[in-house]
Amino acid sequence: METKDLTCIGCPLGCSLVVTMENNEVTSVTGNTCPRGDAYARKEVTNPTRIVTSTVRVNGGSLPMVSCKTKEDIPKGKIFEVTEALKSITLEAPVHIGDVVLSNVAGTGVDVIATKNV
Amino acid sequence: MKNYDLVIVGGGPAGLAAAVSARDNGIESILIIERDKELGGILNQCIHNGFGLHTFKEELTGPEYASRFAKQVFERNIEYKLNTMVMDISGDKVVTAMNREDGMFEIQAKAIILAMGCRERSRGALNIPGYRPAGIYSAGTAQRLVNMEGYMPGKKVVILGSGDIGLIMARRMTLEGAKVQVVAELMPYSGGLKRNIVQCLDDFGIPLKLSHTVIDIEGKERVEAVTIAEVGPDRKPIPGSEIRYECDTLLLSCGLLPENELSRSAGVELSPITSGPIVNDSLETNVDGVFACGNVLHVHDLVDYVSQEAAVAGKNAAKYIKEGKDSSAKAVEIFPEGGVRYTVPKYVRPTEIEDKLTVRFRVGAVYKNCYIATYYDDTLINKRKRPVMAPGEMEQVILDKSKLAEFPDLNKITIRIEEA
Ligand SMILES: Cc1cc2nc3c(=O)[nH]c(=O)nc-3n(C[C@H](O)[C@H](O)[C@H](O)COP(=O)(O)OP(=O)(O)OC[C@H]3O[C@@H](n4cnc5c(N)ncnc54)[C@H](O)[C@@H]3O)c2cc1C
Numbered sequence A: 001m002e003t004k005d006l007t008c009i010g011c012p013l014g015c016s017l018v019v020t021m022e023n024n025e026v027t028s029v030t031g032n033t034c035p036r037g038d039a040y041a042r043k044e045v046t047n048p049t050r051i052v053t054s055t056v057r058v059n060g061g062s063l064p065m066v067s068c069k070t071k072e073d074i075p076k077g078k079i080f081e082v083t084e085a086l087k088s089i090t091l092e093a094p095v096h097i098g099d100v101v102l103s104n105v106a107g108t109g110v111d112v113i114a115t116k117n118v
Numbered sequence B: 001m002k003n004y005d006l007v008i009v010g011g012g013p014a015g016l017a018a019a020v021s022a023r024d025n026g027i028e029s030i031l032i033i034e035r036d037k038e039l040g041g042i043l044n045q046c047i048h049n050g051f052g053l054h055t056f057k058e059e060l061t062g063p064e065y066a067s068r069f070a071k072q073v074f075e076r077n078i079e080y081k082l083n084t085m086v087m088d089i090s091g092d093k094v095v096t097a098m099n100r101e102d103g104m105f106e107i108q109a110k111a112i113i114l115a116m117g118c119r120e121r122s123r124g125a126l127n128i129p130g131y132r133p134a135g136i137y138s139a140g141t142a143q144r145l146v147n148m149e150g151y152m153p154g155k156k157v158v159i160l161g162s163g164d165i166g167l168i169m170a171r172r173m174t175l176e177g178a179k180v181q182v183v184a185e186l187m188p189y190s191g192g193l194k195r196n197i198v199q200c201l202d203d204f205g206i207p208l209k210l211s212h213t214v215i216d217i218e219g220k221e222r223v224e225a226v227t228i229a230e231v232g233p234d235r236k237p238i239p240g241s242e243i244r245y246e247c248d249t250l251l252l253s254c255g256l257l258p259e260n261e262l263s264r265s266a267g268v269e270l271s272p273i274t275s276g277p278i279v280n281d282s283l284e285t286n287v288d289g290v291f292a293c294g295n296v297l298h299v300h301d302l303v304d305y306v307s308q309e310a311a312v313a314g315k316n317a318a319k320y321i322k323e324g325k326d327s328s329a330k331a332v333e334i335f336p337e338g339g340v341r342y343t344v345p346k347y348v349r350p351t352e353i354e355d356k357l358t359v360r361f362r363v364g365a366v367y368k369n370c371y372i373a374t375y376y377d378d379t380l381i382n383k384r385k386r387p388v389m390a391p392g393e394m395e396q397v398i399l400d401k402s403k404l405a406e407f408p409d410l411n412k413i414t415i416r417i418e419e420a
């Protein structure tokens, strides 16, 4: 039996979680205030993922940059590939919240979408 | 002079939510005044996610959260003026403001809501020795440069202070290709949210050195290196613990201060602890008809609470405009004790509140497995266990009107942290 201490990042409460594992299988999660914490812990010890937020350049908008995010979370190990892929992109204004900035970013199957109107 | 029933100073999340709530409670004549070129306040530069989980049950980025509230303002046709700076507020509620088109102008308001937010503590307040070379930025300034202007302040970074903005910027600059070498924090605990330490530092192997401070900055034109040292319980550097980092950028994330110059000129009494106005249960200051909400009142950790608080201020301002107020209502003071640093509100009028009143506060140190205890005079009313409480996070207690009514001669309310 093996235990791991984690901090849930599901919301700013940041509950302290203890995951108990046996033969690489999660047997229990404690310390979570809500079910999201349980789900986070199970994922974090097997396949950790993150939402990535960044910016890309825009031509002709009210600002030179527009903020964006991965629509869903992507594998943690791909974070840098995602930000790297966004560096080469320049959009033309107007850009609206929800517009796809880059589809299937870094082969994750996840789209990057704009989070601001510029 | 123009007349409005309600003038709201600041168009950040607090100002927007206050305006929406005042309109929904029957006030037609409302003006929001914002000095920036768009509504949304500080959220426009907070491009990371984590906003609005409580309000929208979704994890939004700052600009998305701001745009949802801005949309509510647009839908209600609430008037607002951008690029307009409020210069002065008088005790009889005359607002003096200025912009390019109108020049200087005055507005007589029946009620005012202060929603100016906060600013970062400056380096001057920190007393770091050495030259003042280029390459030293407040974390918030760096955030604005990177996220809104697309400009990277530097390549090798040291961050002093572990407030949320510093943590967020450690990740942001790392993702943009910079090497963030260390985050040094003077206190023995971080001032930021735990989730930000996990996602912004641990994920990228950036060390957090608690009880450390910057003791030297090298470089005349531009920062070349920074030396940090461990501090003892007296917060003085311990000789021999120095570590030198070569870097071109030093970010300071040393906390936020409510922006209250205007409040002062209006005669609003400020709390020495929060640096924000002292308010009663309706979030009204000592000046009749002047209300406050959001970060100008006390620095919040979560924007959801800002929006909730602002809605309360908007509703109460509407009530004040329509009904005036009963100045004879008895007010009871809340005393923060045993680790509770302050409470907002500070005064409660048991006869005036709605069924439930949220009292928010922060603690002064890290507490594990302790209780938040509430007393009416000497009677224990409620005791709630909290696994962890930390200065970086806001806590709350809910007061019940019906329970308060059982204590007609109540003199004081005490909120205290108690050991198990
Ligand atoms: C870097 C950072 C990261 C954060 N991260 C999170 C997070 O992950 N999750 C979360 O929930 N919350 C987060 N917050 C907190 C949240 O953003 C704030 O609590 C919220 O923005 C406060 O709203 P406000 O309206 O009180 O202040 P602000 O957003 O600061 O708005 C105040 C407005 O008033 C205007 N103003 C000031 N003075 C004048 C004047 N004299 N005349 C006219 N206008 C004026 C300003 O221009 C500004 O637009 C973060 C905050 C910061 C700074």
Ligand code: SF4
Residues within 6 Å of the ligand: A008, A009, A010, A011, A012, A013, A014, A015, A031, A032, A033, A034, A035, A036, A037, A038
């Ligand atoms: S367990 Fe639930 S309440 Fe606790 S941090 Fe995670 S999401 Fe938030």
